[in-house]
Amino acid sequence: MTVRNLLAMIEKVDPEVFDRLNSRRGAVRHFSSFSKRTALTALPFALGSLFKKAYAQSTNPEVEAVLQFALTLEYLEAEFYTLALGSPALIPQGAALNAITTIRDQEDKHVSFLKTTLEGLGKTPVSKPEFDFSGGKGTGQGAFPSVFTNYDTFLSLAQTFEDTGVRAYKGQAAELLGAGEVLTSILKIHSVEARHASHIRQMRHAGGANVKPWITGKENDIGAAVQSSYDGEEADTQGGISISAINGFPITTAAATESFDEPLSRERVLAIIDPFIVS
Amino acid sequence: MLPMRGLNKGKELKVLTRNGEPVSSKVPRRTFLQYAALGGAGLAWIASGCKKEPLQEGVYLGAGDIGILNYLYMLEQLEAAFYTQVTQAFYTGATTTETALLNDIRDHEIAHREFFKNALGQVAIPSLDINLSAIDFTSRTSVLETARVFEDLGVSAYNGVGALIKGEAYLVFAGKIVSVEARHAALIRDLISDGSFAGSEVVDENGLDKALSPDEVLVVTSAYITTIINSEDLPTV
Known part of the structure; x- marks a missing residue:
């Protein structure tokens, strides 16, 4: 032969x-x-x-670390939307309910996909943490006590989680340089999170909030409690190239900052979600 | 070269023509068979033997990360040209909200285009010839459907090259841009049909967005970019 x-x-x-x-x-x-x-x-x-x-199975411990981190984020998002959908009269019937259901279903799929991926690598997926979506670390009295009774509060936190998720996945991509299909899968989740972020921002805009589908500067109309999710987004220089008024085009600083989303390190993301995790 | 036609069929997309001859840059099986023919003499992949002379015609994107960045620059040239024309004379019935959002997107795409141009510097491809005459810019449907195609294509194109990039900084820049393209895509889809931001046409049963290879993307862009693009030395999986 x-x-x-x-x-x-x-x-x-x-x-x-x-x-x-x-x-x-x-x-x-x-x-x-x-x-x-x-x-x-x-x-x-x-x-x-x-x-x-x-x-052979991966021997790169960084790949597992990224996937476990991503799974934790997806547990958080999936449970957040599941609890919201289970809260009576929180989300208006019709387009809003349909959109949140779509997002919840896709976060659930991300959980399943990441667990399957980890198991395929011979790793044990981390367990789902216990969450406190008031941001009170188990007291129920954090910055968002009305998260599942007030629709605006719910959407504000949804926007924060989605925008943070985009930044979190972006920060992990570099850790997976050259990791082939694992990197591609993480990028595919990353852009879905950005689609979610765009839609949640549109929902908030429709409700009167002064937000666009993209992030302008480090603007945040929600409050100091979530500012760390937006700090750094004001960058208007990329790799030493100033984007404002680049090559004579009338690109404002606002547009320059909107044009590029910024990554967050794993450490910064874990600090951001810490108030929402009881254990 | 070993005879290998029987093994090499099926996965290639013929994108370009040089004097009517199909051209493809996909050579992975060839590469493997060269390795196999060595009988395990070493682990170095012998890829250089497959290198072809650059095409004389068309714009040569280049190889490696430079090739990928030029490919992304090509996409941003197309998007920026499209939105520039959209915003010069808006379609009939455009609301103030829509014009504001489309002006924003135009600025983002110009920012992306000029970023790549400056980042690539001496190795940047030139400005490409773009023909958008198939689009009815007076029609909301025509404009938004084209925008949807370009934005979803952009997302899947960036997703498709991430794993091919060697330089960490380049991967980060691509990541910074692709999520903005996804924000655009979701908005445009919602303008067409509210709630379609992450529909099953773009997000699969695992909740994953699409990724397309340069060959697949170039099939679509060649309908609008009239400059012949030589992508033969772009990296492949």
Whole structure:
């Protein structure tokens, strides 16, 4: 049997074997497809190390750390919307209820996806924390005691969580440089969170809040309690390039800051969500 | 080169033509087979043997991160040109809210375009020829549907190249821009149909947005960018 015949046979079982073998980080790609490894038992020893490299579980601890962190964020968002949807007369029937349901369902899917991904890597997903969405760390008397009885308060916190989520995922992307499919998956969640943020901001605007679908400067009309979610968004220089009035175009500083969302480190995000986590 | 046509079919998208000849930059299987032919003599991938002469025609995006940044610059050129025209004479019935939002988006896209131009400096591609004559700029439906295509495409294009980027700073810049494109996409979708910001056409059963390869994106953009784009040395998965 020639190598090419062998590969043709494997391709019938695993159509992506060629991509897998060529990926520099094949080790962390297609991490959940372990059942396909059974096809490899008959491989000649000479190729063994090559396939092992392509199919082995990730050994990069940073990948797990990012995924566990992301899972914690998704637990928070999913539970937040689930409790809101379970609160009588909080969310108006119709478009608002439909939108929040769409978002909740997608946060639930993110939880499932991240748990499955971690399990595929042979890791144990972290457990769901106990939350206090008043921001009171278990007292129920934080900055948002009316979160599930006052619609405006609920939407304000929803905007904060979504905008923070966008910044959190963005901050983790760099940690996954070269991590192939794991990075791509995180980016795919990242842009969904941005879609959510845009819509929640539109919902708030429709209710009279002075917000746009994008973040202007480090503006925050919600209150000091969430300012840390927006600090840093006022950047109007990117990589040493001033964006305001760039190349003579009439780009205002406000537009310059809207044009780029800014990342947050894991540490800063954990500090932001700390008041909402009891244990 | 080993004969490999039987193994190499199916995954390629023919995007460009050079004298009528299909061109593709996807060479992963070839690369592997070159490795296999060495009989395990070393772990270095032999990719250089597949390098082709740059096309004489068209605009050459380049290789590696430069190629990716030029590819993103190309997309921003298209978006900025589109919104510039949209905002020069708004479609019939545009509300003040809509004109304000579309003016904002135009400024964001110009900011992105000029950022890439300055960041790339000497290696930046030139301004591309763009033909938007298929769009009826007096029609709200035509404008917003085109905007939706461009914004969703932009999101999936950025998502599709993240894993190909080598330089951490470049990945961060792409990340800073893609979420703004996603904010645009959600808004435009909601202007067309409220509540469609994350519809099943763009977010899959795992709650994930789309990612498209440059080859897939170039099929769409080639309908508007009349300059021939040579993407043959862009990195592939």
